[in-house]
Amino acid sequence: MKTFNGTFMLTTMAVFFAIGTGMANDNYREVMEKTIAHVYQATDLAQLQDAVNTFERIGLVESRKWEPQYYLAFGYLMMANMEQNAGRKDGFLDRAMKAVTKAKVLAPEESEIIALEGFVYMLRVTVDPGSRGSEFAPRALQTLSKATSLNPENPRALALSAQMLYGSAQFFGTSTAEACEMADKSLKKFSSYKSANVLAPVWGKAIAESLRQKCK
Amino acid sequence: MKAVSILILTLALTASFAQTVITGNVTDTKGAPVSGANVLIEGTYDGTSTDGSGNFEFNSTKTGAAQLLVTFTGFKEHRVDLSLSHVAIELSIVLTEEIRSLEAVTITAGSFTAGDQSRRTIFRAVDIATTAGATADIAGALNTLPGTQKVAEQGRLFVRGGEGHETRTFIDGLNVLEPYSTSAPNTPSRGRFLPFMFKGMSFSTGGYSAEYGQALSSALVLDSKDKAENTRTDFGILSIGGDVGHTHVWNKASIAGKIQYTNLAPYFGLVRQSIDWDRPPTSLDAHIAFRRESGSHGLLKIYGNFNRSNFSMNSQSIDHQNQTSRYDLRNDYHYVNATYKNILSKDWLVRGGASFTNVQTDVRIEGQQVIGEEKALHGKTVLEGSLSDNIEIKTGVEIIHRNYVEQREFASSDSFRELVISGFLESDVYANKHFVARGGLRFEHDAISSRTTADPRFSMAYKMPGSGQFSLAYGHFRQTPRNALLLLRPNLYPEQASHYILSYQRIKNNRTLRIESYYKRYNHLVTYTGGTDNALDNSGYGFAKGVELFWRDNESVDNVDYWITYSFLDTERKYLHFPIQTTPSFASKHNFSIVYKHFVTKIKSQPGFTYSYASGRPYNNPDDNEFNGSRTHSYQDLSVNWSYLPNPSLIIYFSCTNILGRDNVFGYEYSSGLNPQGVHNSRAIRPAAKHFVFVGIFLTLSKEKSVNQLPNL
Numbered sequence: 001m002k003t004f005n006g007t008f009m010l011t012t013m014a015v016f017f018a019i020g021t022g023m024a025n026d027n028y029r030e031v032m033e034k035t036i037a038h039v040y041q042a043t044d045l046a047q048l049q050d051a052v053n054t055f056e057r058i059g060l061v062e063s064r065k066w067e068p069q070y071y072l073a074f075g076y077l078m079m080a081n082m083e084q085n086a087g088r089k090d091g092f093l094d095r096a097m098k099a100v101t102k103a104k105v106l107a108p109e110e111s112e113i114i115a116l117e118g119f120v121y122m123l124r125v126t127v128d129p130g131s132r133g134s135e136f137a138p139r140a141l142q143t144l145s146k147a148t149s150l151n152p153e154n155p156r157a158l159a160l161s162a163q164m165l166y167g168s169a170q171f172f173g174t175s176t177a178e179a180c181e182m183a184d185k186s187l188k189k190f191s192s193y194k195s196a197n198v199l200a201p202v203w204g205k206a207i208a209e210s211l212r213q214k215c216k
Numbered sequence: 217m218k219a220v221s222i223l224i225l226t227l228a229l230t231a232s233f234a235q236t237v238i239t240g241n242v243t244d245t246k247g248a249p250v251s252g253a254n255v256l257i258e259g260t261y262d263g264t265s266t267d268g269s270g271n272f273e274f275n276s277t278k279t280g281a282a283q284l285l286v287t288f289t290g291f292k293e294h295r296v297d298l299s300l301s302h303v304a305i306e307l308s309i310v311l312t313e314e315i316r317s318l319e320a321v322t323i324t325a326g327s328f329t330a331g332d333q334s335r336r337t338i339f340r341a342v343d344i345a346t347t348a349g350a351t352a353d354i355a356g357a358l359n360t361l362p363g364t365q366k367v368a369e370q371g372r373l374f375v376r377g378g379e380g381h382e383t384r385t386f387i388d389g390l391n392v393l394e395p396y397s398t399s400a401p402n403t404p405s406r407g408r409f410l411p412f413m414f415k416g417m418s419f420s421t422g423g424y425s426a427e428y429g430q431a432l433s434s435a436l437v438l439d440s441k442d443k444a445e446n447t448r449t450d451f452g453i454l455s456i457g458g459d460v461g462h463t464h465v466w467n468k469a470s471i472a473g474k475i476q477y478t479n480l481a482p483y484f485g486l487v488r489q490s491i492d493w494d495r496p497p498t499s500l501d502a503h504i505a506f507r508r509e510s511g512s513h514g515l516l517k518i519y520g521n522f523n524r525s526n527f528s529m530n531s532q533s534i535d536h537q538n539q540t541s542r543y544d545l546r547n548d549y550h551y552v553n554a555t556y557k558n559i560l561s562k563d564w565l566v567r568g569g570a571s572f573t574n575v576q577t578d579v580r581i582e583g584q585q586v587i588g589e590e591k592a593l594h595g596k597t598v599l600e601g602s603l604s605d606n607i608e609i610k611t612g613v614e615i616i617h618r619n620y621v622e623q624r625e626f627a628s629s630d631s632f633r634e635l636v637i638s639g640f641l642e643s644d645v646y647a648n649k650h651f652v653a654r655g656g657l658r659f660e661h662d663a664i665s666s667r668t669t670a671d672p673r674f675s676m677a678y679k680m681p682g683s684g685q686f687s688l689a690y691g692h693f694r695q696t697p698r699n700a701l702l703l704l705r706p707n708l709y710p711e712q713a714s715h716y717i718l719s720y721q722r723i724k725n726n727r728t729l730r731i732e733s734y735y736k737r738y739n740h741l742v743t744y745t746g747g748t749d750n751a752l753d754n755s756g757y758g759f760a761k762g763v764e765l766f767w768r769d770n771e772s773v774d775n776v777d778y779w780i781t782y783s784f785l786d787t788e789r790k791y792l793h794f795p796i797q798t799t800p801s802f803a804s805k806h807n808f809s810i811v812y813k814h815f816v817t818k819i820k821s822q823p824g825f826t827y828s829y830a831s832g833r834p835y836n837n838p839d840d841n842e843f844n845g846s847r848t849h850s851y852q853d854l855s856v857n858w859s860y861l862p863n864p865s866l867i868i869y870f871s872c873t874n875i876l877g878r879d880n881v882f883g884y885e886y887s888s889g890l891n892p893q894g895v896h897n898s899r900a901i902r903p904a905a906k907h908f909v910f911v912g913i914f915l916t917l918s919k920e921k922s923v924n925q926l927p928n929l
Contacts, residue, residue: 053254
């Protein structure tokens with residue numbers, strides 16, 4: 001009886017332990033999934049700040065995972081996108097860039113992170129197009145094309161590139177055919193895109209779709 | 217049965233882990249709520265954001281000793297030790313502002329900084345290429361900023377009553393000798409360095425950091441670009457020559473080379489010049505830049521500039537128009553600069569390097585040859601970092617070794633040697649976000665005369681609530697006299713100047729207003745003591761004072777960017793051959809300029825103009841009793857430019873100076889003897905041609921689509 005009891009205790013503990021670690025991973029995934037949904041649905045700066053804070057908390061614990069830093073950067077990009085004041089916009093972009101830099105150290109070859117870096121440069125241009133376009137527009141395109149070369153299947157890098165090319169074609173009054181072609185390609189990749197896991201980014205289809213509308 | 221009860225017990229235990237409630241409130245030091253702050257238990261996901269009133273509430277599953285962390289941008293991290301034991305905790309947290317945040321005060325007195333990065337600056341590197349009248353010359357563009365005087369026949373930077381050579385150029389912190397190309401007498405010279413090599417620049421008109429020595433009036437600090445990003449080839453076809461450049465990029469390194477050939481003969485064939493050129497200026501110029509990254513932060517930069525230029529002209533005698541004397545010049549310039557920087561730890565950075573310059577000038581006047589050769593080595597190491605979050609320190613050592621030899625035909629050679637070892641220490645102390653003070657000291661030891669000197673520098677800035685800022689600066693500066701004087705008397709000691717600057721600046725919504733006033737005292741200027749030509753000493757002196765205004769606005773009208781500058785200067789000095797203290801001939805009392813740029817998307821162009829005005833400058837009429845007592849008429853110039861970007865890889869520049877055709881006179885030259893009427897014959901010094909027209913076509917080829925000419929517009 002004693003032996004049985006001891007064995008039973010051991011088994012319970014082992015199972016419990018397994019559940020425990022399983023729970024930690026589950027918890028990570030669950031909190032991430034929930035917060036990612038928050039970022040996608042956020043409608044004001046406070047909601048975004050809240051989500052960004054959560055990613056920051058997760059990032060402090062999960063210091064070897066790139067996703068918390070990625071979404072931290074994404075959240076700040078969305079905040080920059082919403083903000084009208086140039087100084088504060090730059091502040092959000094600085095923070096986004098900081099998180100991108102951290103994510104790049106954790107996963108140097110991850111196309112999604114590089115695409116996000118390109119996005120940071122795109123938004124830098126919008127702060128003051130007259131003086132910044134010359135520096136950040138080419139840099140954005142370069143970075144996005146690097147993201148595409150790291151993973152040709154990444155539809156977000158293509159969608160952002162298409163948007164940059166479209167803007168540039170409009171500026172120079174040249175044909176938008178190339179930009180539209182790229183938007184098409186991006187949409188195709190979006191439909192065939194199989195996310196690597198539940199935490200993989202899924203945003204960006206709307207960018208390609210609205211470009212497609214303009215291209216018609 | 218027993219098993220089930222154990223399981224239930226275990227589950228109940230797990231569930232009860234989760235229950236320490238932590239509530240509280242976060243405010244800043246003034247008691248205002250901080251919303252959006254991140255409050256968390258370290259090592260866990262547990263935490264929340266503060267709401268609009270700075271309140272927070274969350275649960276933690278952790279038990280025992282724990283650390284609560286509160287973070288928010290612009291504030292210092294705040295930690296609280298807690299013991300979590302299922303008992304509710306209430307906290308009230310006060311965050312202190314981070315001192316060196318983005319909006320923190322910076323020292324701005326006397327300096328214009330053009331950064332490349334995302335910061336908004338008053339002056340940008342790209343402004344150099346797009347300022348009308350500057351024809352992509354660094355000094356040309358900076359001449360539209362306050363504190364400079366138009367001395368159009370020289371093309372150099374004359375700052376606040378200082379001579380052209382009192383402005384020193386530094387590339388990546390290292391001294392550049394002869395930063396201007398050679399030019400014929402009374403024709404403007406251009407800077408040797410191309411504006412697109414640099415990612416940032418800081419032009420200081422006084423009161424600069426103790427890091428910069430051997431500059432009496434002004435420091436132009438240029439930061440070269442880091443590793444190139446793309447392999448590309450560039451071609452340029454200019455109305456005065458052409459260039460070809462290639463950049464090759466590897467993973468961790470890049471190399472860029474450019475060769476430029478200019479020959480003014482075809483242009484002078486079309487546009488009549490008042491100078492009788494025998495051989496118009498030609499120049500062959502090579503630039504090479506190598507970059508290598510090491511580790512995650514280390515960067516090695518090597519830069520070289522090699523130039524050969526020459527010309528021959530016949531200058532007319534003032535008395536007899538058909539009497540000419542021939543003037544031939546050949547100049548060889550070699551400059552190599554190598555720098556390395558790396559971080560030592562989170563808070564400390566080390567940078568250093570060496571530059572070597574070799575300039576050889578071969579002048580023949582009527583066949584009489586004079587060869588001057590200067591060799592200089594500058595080595596420097598700087599350590600900078602923070603002692604705490606409100607004290608920054610910068611310290612370094614430097615060595616300058618210079619040797620100049622002048623060899624005259626059929627005569628013995630003259631030479632001098634200079635060896636200066638210097639060190640500096642400077643610290644920035646932030647009292648809070650609004651107030652910063654900088655104190656520095658620079659030591660120089662002249663190894664040849666065994667003299668040691670110490671120069672203090674001090675500045676401070678106070679940022680008012682809102683967008684205005686006051687700055688004060690004081691400094692003591694010294695510079696070795698120019699070569700020609702040292703040849704006559706090698707034991708002259710450095711000329712000295714003290715600067716006192718008071719400045720107010722306001723930047724709001726892309727509109728900048730700056731008002732600055734200053735007083736400058738010169739001591740130990742080199743002057744002739746009478747008698748023989750060689751009788752020189754350091755007994756000269758002088759002063760300069762003035763008020764300057766700067767307004768820049770690229771907000772009010774879409775796609776329009778303009779700035780207006782006014783400088784008032786009152787300066788006198790007793791130096792060189794001046795018998796009395798008086799205003800030197802390069803100084804004009806009033807300088808005014810407007811620079812206007814308008815980007816027109818529809819025609820993919822940026823037209824612009826620059827209007828410059830400088831009041832009359834003194835000149836010495838030997839038939840007048842008063843030395844330097846005569847004044848020229850005012851200098852006025854309206855220059856226009858047009859940059860056109862027909863497609864992303866092609867840019868066309870057009871510019872023309874003085875479109876109104878004003879007859880500008882810079883001064884007068886007099887013959888040495890008297891004419892039959894008993895006075896000296898005179899001749900006006902004028903530009904060689906009324907206008908200078910420049911056309912340039914630049915093409916970039918790269919496999920990468922994104923590489924284009926946009927950065928050049």
